[in-house]
Amino acid sequence: MLDFLRARWRQGTPTASLSAAGGGLPERFRGRPVLEPASAGEARDASAREACDASAREARDASAAEARDARALPSALVTAGEDGRPALDLGACLFSPEEAGASTAGTIAYTRDYRLASSTREGLVSPAGEVELARALDERMRRLFGRSLRLRSVAAGSCGGCEAELQALGNVVFDLSRFGIQFVASPRHADGIVVTGAVSRNMRTALELTSDATPPPRIVIAVGACAISGGPFRGSPEVAGGVPPGLHVDLWVPGCPPHPLTLLDGLLRLLDRL
Amino acid sequence: MSGFDDLGLRNRRAVPWAAVPVETVERFRETVAAATAAGVSGGGWRLAALFGLPDGGDLTRLVAILAHDEQGRLGATSTLVGDRYPALTPLCPAAHAFEREIAEQCAVLPEGHPWLKPLRRHPPDHLPAGRSRAVFEPDRYPFFRLAGEEVHEVAVGPVHAGIIEPGHFRFQAHGEEVLFLEIVLGYQHRGVERLLETLAPERAMLVAESIAGDTVIGHAGAYCGAMEALARSRKTPRAQTIRGIALELERLANHLGDLGAIAGDVAYQPAAAFLGRLRGECLNLLLTLSGNRFGRGLVRPGGVQLDLPETMAAAMRSRLERLREDLEPAAGSMFGSASVQTRLEGAGTLAAERCAELGVVGPAARACGVARDVRHDHPYGIFRFAHIPVTTAWTGDVYARALVRRLEARRSLEFVLEQLASLPRGEPRVPCGAPRPGELAVAMEEGWRGEIVHVAITDERGAIRRHKVIDPSFRNWSALAAAMPGNPISDFPLCNKSFNLSYAGHDL
Numbered sequence: 001m002l003d004f005l006r007a008r009w010r011q012g013t014p015t016a017s018l019s020a021a022g023g024g025l026p027e028r029f030r031g032r033p034v035l036e037p038a039s040a041g042e043a044r045d046a047s048a049r050e051a052c053d054a055s056a057r058e059a060r061d062a063s064a065a066e067a068r069d070a071r072a073l074p075s076a077l078v079t080a081g082e083d084g085r086p087a088l089d090l091g092a093c094l095f096s097p098e099e100a101g102a103s104t105a106g107t108i109a110y111t112r113d114y115r116l117a118s119s120t121r122e123g124l125v126s127p128a129g130e131v132e133l134a135r136a137l138d139e140r141m142r143r144l145f146g147r148s149l150r151l152r153s154v155a156a157g158s159c160g161g162c163e164a165e166l167q168a169l170g171n172v173v174f175d176l177s178r179f180g181i182q183f184v185a186s187p188r189h190a191d192g193i194v195v196t197g198a199v200s201r202n203m204r205t206a207l208e209l210t211s212d213a214t215p216p217p218r219i220v221i222a223v224g225a226c227a228i229s230g231g232p233f234r235g236s237p238e239v240a241g242g243v244p245p246g247l248h249v250d251l252w253v254p255g256c257p258p259h260p261l262t263l264l265d266g267l268l269r270l271l272d273r274l
Numbered sequence: 275m276s277g278f279d280d281l282g283l284r285n286r287r288a289v290p291w292a293a294v295p296v297e298t299v300e301r302f303r304e305t306v307a308a309a310t311a312a313g314v315s316g317g318g319w320r321l322a323a324l325f326g327l328p329d330g331g332d333l334t335r336l337v338a339i340l341a342h343d344e345q346g347r348l349g350a351t352s353t354l355v356g357d358r359y360p361a362l363t364p365l366c367p368a369a370h371a372f373e374r375e376i377a378e379q380c381a382v383l384p385e386g387h388p389w390l391k392p393l394r395r396h397p398p399d400h401l402p403a404g405r406s407r408a409v410f411e412p413d414r415y416p417f418f419r420l421a422g423e424e425v426h427e428v429a430v431g432p433v434h435a436g437i438i439e440p441g442h443f444r445f446q447a448h449g450e451e452v453l454f455l456e457i458v459l460g461y462q463h464r465g466v467e468r469l470l471e472t473l474a475p476e477r478a479m480l481v482a483e484s485i486a487g488d489t490v491i492g493h494a495g496a497y498c499g500a501m502e503a504l505a506r507s508r509k510t511p512r513a514q515t516i517r518g519i520a521l522e523l524e525r526l527a528n529h530l531g532d533l534g535a536i537a538g539d540v541a542y543q544p545a546a547a548f549l550g551r552l553r554g555e556c557l558n559l560l561l562t563l564s565g566n567r568f569g570r571g572l573v574r575p576g577g578v579q580l581d582l583p584e585t586m587a588a589a590m591r592s593r594l595e596r597l598r599e600d601l602e603p604a605a606g607s608m609f610g611s612a613s614v615q616t617r618l619e620g621a622g623t624l625a626a627e628r629c630a631e632l633g634v635v636g637p638a639a640r641a642c643g644v645a646r647d648v649r650h651d652h653p654y655g656i657f658r659f660a661h662i663p664v665t666t667a668w669t670g671d672v673y674a675r676a677l678v679r680r681l682e683a684r685r686s687l688e689f690v691l692e693q694l695a696s697l698p699r700g701e702p703r704v705p706c707g708a709p710r711p712g713e714l715a716v717a718m719e720e721g722w723r724g725e726i727v728h729v730a731i732t733d734e735r736g737a738i739r740r741h742k743v744i745d746p747s748f749r750n751w752s753a754l755a756a757a758m759p760g761n762p763i764s765d766f767p768l769c770n771k772s773f774n775l776s777y778a779g780h781d782l
Contacts, residue, residue: 003603003606003607003610004544004607006603007544007548007603007604007606007607008544010600010603011547011548011551011600014551025561026558026561026562026565028561028562028563028564028565028580029561029565030565030566030571072476073476074474074476074477074479074480075477075480094480095566095570095571096480096570096571097565097571097579097580098476110565152433153436153437153438154433154440155437155438155439155440155462155777156440156461157461157462157463157464158439158462158487158778159462159484159485159486159487159778160439160462160486160487160488160776160777160778160779161484161487161488161490161568162487163437163438163439163487164487164488164568165567166437167436167437168550168554168557170437170550171547171550171551171553171554172547172550172551173551173554183436183437185435185436187433197462198464200461200462200463200464200781201396201463202394202395202396202432202460202461202462202463203432203440203461203462206432206433206440206461210433231484232469232477232480232481232483232484233464233465233466233469233481233484235469236464236465236468236469237465237468238396238463238464238465239464239465256484256566256570257487257567257568259567
């Protein structure tokens with residue numbers, strides 16, 4: 001008994017406050033990517049350098065070079081924005097080191113900003129990598145869920161990484177339940193579902209049925225690159241490539257997987273707790 | 275033509291594809307049966323992989339990779355089949371899941387297979403050009419059922435329990451007691467092997483990291499090992515050491531998490547809470563090193579993408595030392611509690627004979643006294659120089675699997691501390707080069723769940739013709755099904771957690 005008390009005393013109170021923990025992310029943490037557009041001179045220099053590279057000799061003009069960049073990137077992070085100029089799509093970002101670096105569109109670099117969640121799919125796409133951060137639910141939903149939100153997790157063709165970080169939210173450091181948020185065993189007890197995975201063929205029906213079994217009003221949260229855009233499995237015939245269009249999503253959380261702080265930030269913004 | 279055992283095939287040493295014997299189906303069955311008959315304890319070979327690939331026209335080449343753990347060697351043999359062949363499983367039980375997979379992927383019928391059912395429930399994706407008919411009907415899975423007045427059936431999943439991957443569990447129970455458990459997976463099938471065979475290397479690397487999200491380092495290491503073997507790329511000692519550090523941190527994080535989860539399932543909250551936090555500490559160490567809590571972005575062909583500078587090594591050492599001080603009281607209180615011991619002892623017992631028969635790997639096998647560990651049997655990288663003793667227990671129950679994790683966690687921790695203090699000089703990453711044409715490479719890694727196998731075969735242009743992935747869960751799910759009968763159904767979560775298998779790793 002004394003040993004146990006000593007051990008308990010030693011553990012202290014490890015629960016982190018969001019702001020304190022967010023400031024402590026290490027140097028190499030790959031948070032929100034930003035795009036610094038190349039100046040005209042830089043773009044010319046970059047083109048000239050690439051022209052010496054045998055494999056880029058056929059891509060001399062800017063649009064062809066951009067197309068090459070997009071093909072060389074291991075994800076669809078760089079996309080065409082509304083105005084046809086290059087834009088960053090955080091929903092397609094795999095947060096790999098290879099997605100950062102110089103290109104004729106500019107230089108992509110990761111910041112340590114863990115705040116990535118948005119209320120709309122479009123909120124994740126921007127010319128320079130800014131996120132339209134998640135807005136609170138409407139007043140009616142806030143009155144229902146603001147202090148007690150029960151969620152059912154549905155893993156639909158995932159690798160297990162996003163689920164592991166969702167589980168981590170329940171540990172003593174992140175302590176999701178202090179905000180009144182809990183994961184429940186049945187969709188019938190839930191106020192919403194959290195979808196992870198690229199939506200495999202074998203989970204399509206289960207995902208629909210689980211969503212239908214959640215009594216309305218209900219919310220849907222899409223967590224991770226797979227649920228948003230197919231992730232690393234984008235293009236595989238075995239997956240749908242993310243949450244099906246028929247399902248309205250209230251919160252989109254990018255990441256591969258999203259850090260627990262990113263998840264927490266999104267959830268708290270949704271409930272107007274930040 | 276060589277025999278299966280004198281190709282010079284080893285873990286991460288490629289051989290010419292043309293050197294792999296092509297036997298008749300009868301000889302192929304005899305070779306595999308004879309090699310595996312004695313069992314590993316009898317000084318024999320073990321079936322490490324059995325899979326099919328299209329071989330022109332409507333033929334499928336079946337390839338068997340055999341492992342001799344004692345001698346640290348590998349063997350390979352193959353045969354050509356049409357739409358059916360006499361199954362290996364009656365002669366070599368460890369082939370059972372592999373043959374279901376061949377039936378599903380290649381649409382080849384293994385006649386006489388004792389339990390031929392869909393494995394992942396997807397259309398064939400490694401069909402020869404001349405064929406189109408699948409072996410299994412879509413959406414049809416015949417469940418095993420017990421008849422009897424007092425027998426009832428419990429179906430769980432795919433959406434089940436808490437925040438967990440999807441799987442289906444069909445129990446035949448008599449009151450509380452489970453008489454039979456059938457596990458149906460395939461819900462996480464994403465088409466990994468075809469992606470690894472068709473994507474450009476930069477994208478394929480990210481798929482390899484995502485085979486099982488909690489085994490990033492394990493699978494990335496095996497994938498890169500296969501590519502490096504095909505390219506004859508020699509990593510520096512520094513790269514090998516950093517990979518070893520990352521692999522052992524991954525093992526540590528998962529073992530501590532599992533111990534915490536097991537404590538939670540027997541309602542011992544203090545250890546569940548402490549160990550959950552300590553698992554996070556390990557993930558944060560991987561985050562410091564690689565920029566990602568699971569180590570994504572670190573392991574790349576030719577070495578590691580990110581170096582481990584001296585200041586970082588010193589900081590990581592001091593955090594690990596603090597972790598070591600915190601770990602002993604946390605784990606000790608759990609193992610020292612009589613109420614915990616009573617719950618864990620005798621639950622979910624897997625007999626050693628079943629373990630050998632099913633080809634179980636990893637801590638689940640070691641908890642039955644089967645001393646199987648790739649770091650020891652087929653050493654690679656840093657493990658050729660720094661030996662971590664193999665941890666075994668012998669009762670094969672939940673307690674034994676928990677004990678093996680506790681001891682392995684201690685050993686991994688000591689290993690990482692030691693390596694952080696003595697990183698060799700050198701480049702973290704050297705260029706890897708292109709895979710050579712017409713070769714077969716096998717890379718094995720001791721992931722935290724057990725043996726990971728990646729087999730890669732290149733065609734005459736050097737492109738990947740076939741990439742076979744075997745996660746330890748592929749073998750071990752049947753161990754859970756074998757361990758459940760005789761246990762109360764309420765102990766299922768505990769038994770499940772004591773194996774902690776990957777759904778995604780199995781489903782690919």
